Amino acid sequence: MNHWSILYRGLLSSCNYGCTYCPFAKTKNTRAELADDAQRLQNFVQWVKGRSEQISILFTPWGEGLIRKYYQEAMTELSHLPHVKKVSIQTNLSCTTNWMDAVHRDSFALWTTFHPTQISLEKFVNKCKQLDALNIQYSVGFVAFKEDIDILERLRASINPNRYVWANAYKRIPNYYTEEDILRIERTDPLFRYNTMHHQSLGKSCQAGYTSFTVDGNGDVRSCHFIDTVLGNIYTHEIRDCLTPKSCINATCGCHIGYVHLDELNLYHTYADGILERIPSTYRE
Numbered sequence: 018m019n020h021w022s023i024l025y026r027g028l029l030s031s032c033n034y035g036c037t038y039c040p041f042a043k044t045k046n047t048r049a050e051l052a053d054d055a056q057r058l059q060n061f062v063q064w065v066k067g068r069s070e071q072i073s074i075l076f077t078p079w080g081e082g083l084i085r086k087y088y089q090e091a092m093t094e095l096s097h098l099p100h101v102k103k104v105s106i107q108t109n110l111s112c113t114t115n116w117m118d119a120v121h122r123d124s125f126a127l128w129t130t131f132h133p134t135q136i137s138l139e140k141f142v143n144k145c146k147q148l149d150a151l152n153i154q155y156s157v158g159f160v161a162f163k164e165d166i167d168i169l170e171r172l173r174a175s176i177n178p179n180r181y182v183w184a185n186a187y188k189r190i191p192n193y194y195t196e197e198d199i200l201r202i203e204r205t206d207p208l209f210r211y212n213t214m215h216h217q218s219l220g221k222s223c224q225a226g227y228t229s230f231t232v233d234g235n236g237d238v239r240s241c242h243f244i245d246t247v248l249g250n251i252y253t254h255e256i257r258d259c260l261t262p263k264s265c266i267n268a269t270c271g272c273h274i275g276y277v278h279l280d281e282l283n284l285y286h287t288y289a290d291g292i293l294e295r296i297p298s299t300y301r302e
Contacts, residue, residue, distance in 0.1 A: 158183035
């Protein structure tokens with residue numbers, strides 16, 4: 018086991034956007050909470066620096082990380098480490114982009130989300146063009162409400178055709194999409210159908226807890242964000258000893274950052290080096 022994919026989620030729980038469906042909309046951490054999150058993030062960076070394994074990292078904060086300078090600095094530093102193959106983050110792209118000129122392009126990428134109720138398509142597309150000018154790898158997408166499919170198509174038509182546009186399915190209403198809806202969305206995101214279902218996962222082989230795992234702000238390690246069992250702690254255990262091949266203990270898996278690691282779906286082949294930033298290999302520049 019020479020390569021780890023790590024999903025890090027610290028204490029940050031604030032966001033500058035106000036999406037109605039999000040519990041962290043327009044929330045703010047205190048200065049003390051932000052300072053605590055920054056210190057824990059730096060602890061994680063130092064731990065990564067001390068490892069010898071090949072490591073890829075996806076930051077999945079409960080909120081927006083890139084408006085915080087300490088996240089920008091941590092990602093820049095990590096991108097230059099020779100054993101870090103990839104560092105990425107889920108972001109609404111509301112941050113400035115000039116700081117990205119300092120990152121190592123080969124190991125830095127973004128998973129960006131367009132929020133139609135918070136920013137105009139024109140302004141968001143301009144941000145994407147800034148990433149293109151900086152030669153930053155990124156994917157972009159949003160929740161595909163049926164009334165917004167036309168916006169998805171406009172987004173696809175407005176940005177670099179070599180960039181992957183994904184669509185997250187709205188799954189709170191059973192049978193929300195007709196087959197015609199799905200086929201239409203697949204013209205933008207050919208992998209959309211994977212996201213429309215809760216994959217049967219109980220007892221099935223998964224890389225989560227073996228080559229992929231999560232780390233929280235305390236350093237606790239779990240197989241994935243959807244399993245509560247703590248396997249160990251990166252600061253108090255030799256975490257290599259806690260990672261073994263595992264079968265899923267949940268009945269289903271319906272989130273991309275979970276099911277992408279199910280062996281039977283073979284999505285490691287589909288995404289290859291772009292698995293954490295959600296960029297299929299056919300879209301890599």
